[in-house]
Amino acid sequence: MAKAARAAQxxxxxxxxxxxxxxxLGARLRAIPRLVGSVLNGSYPGMGRGKLAMLGLGVLYMISPVDVIPEFLMLIGVVDDFGVFLWLMGSLLGESGRYVEWERNHVRVLPS
Known part of the structure; x- marks a missing residue:
């Protein structure tokens, strides 16, 4: 991913x-576990399991000691991780924000 594209993202x-x-930001971060659960049980129609799997792979890539471009190549090795990080955070924050909005509009209020 080019520098300009990462900055734009x-x-x-x-x-x-x-x-x-x-x-x-706090509401979005707190919503991520609920988002994952809702996608997995099929109650949230805004995101498919395929996209959830891609986000999971992004998380695994970030925490994995195995790297496509190793860090010992100095700047290049860090730049690929940073690009994945930006994509992952942009995707997670965007999806969790849409999920919070969906929850606000679709959660039923139980009678007292």
Missing amino acids: AWKAYREVTRPGTPG
């Missing part, structure tokens, strides 16, 4: 999280 994620009226 980071800026887009920042604008999404800070846009007035949208869920904040």
